[in-house]
Amino acid sequence: MAYVFGPELLTSTGASVWLMWVAAFTILTASIIAIRKDNLKARLAYSTISQLSYIVLGAALATHWGIVGGSMHIVMHAFGKITLFFCAGAILVGAHKSEVSEMDGLGRKMPLTFIAFLIGSLSIIGLPPLGGSWSKWYLMLGAADAGQMVMMGVLMASSLLSIAYLMPVVARGFFRPLPEGGDSHGEHDGHDDHGERKGAAGWDLAPVLCWLPPVLTAIGCIILFFSAQGIFELLSGIG
Secondary structure, X not given: OOOOOOHHHHHHHOHHHHHHHHHHHHHHHHHHHHHHOOEHHHHHHHHHHHHHHHHHHHHHHOOHHHHHHHHHHHHHHHHHHXXXXXXXXXXXXXXXXXXXXXXXXXXXXXXXXXXXXXXHHHHXXXXXXXXXXXXXXXXXXXXXXXXXXXXXXXXXXXXXXXXXXXXXXXXHHHHOOXXXXXXXXXXXXXXXXXXXXXXXXXXXXXXXXXXXXXXXXXXXXXXXXXXXXXXXXXXXXXX
């Protein structure tokens, strides 16, 4: 929108106002739905709907900082969310689990996967030193610049909701005990008949080609925090 029509047209026609409210509604509604989803991929899918609405909100704010924040969020969210989806796939392959309620204790058996999930989650939430903190910071500046205090509240509420639907996965994985017998659903749970852990050098239940991609993209989330200046300079000429 900002590239095609320009912020001036969005402001002068009043389109920015209703777009902001539609984006804000989508951000909060999708986040609330995500909390209610037990299936991990479904939870992440609704999270994606919410996070992509950040981009629309940034454009609809029609301010320099809002457009920069929304554009930067395309990159930051891409790294954070692909990390989470990679982890969901690794958990499915390594432990045959797809529901959040089934992930008790898995973090101790799949540490690389769950640490990557933690890093991706914190980037989506917007905590430094992770890339997602920059885009959310600029979006907040854009909302303040536009005098949209309600939108600032929406952004803060959304980050809290992100904590509510992402961190339980990590908490269950690392802090809940394993079900009695190791697997209450009758799966092999990534072990062979002698109870030995499968996976590369015993580091993770998932095969190396499952846990390595999310580890790399999680590292990318950290690198983006320290290399955001280049992205900012590329975007600073718009809006």
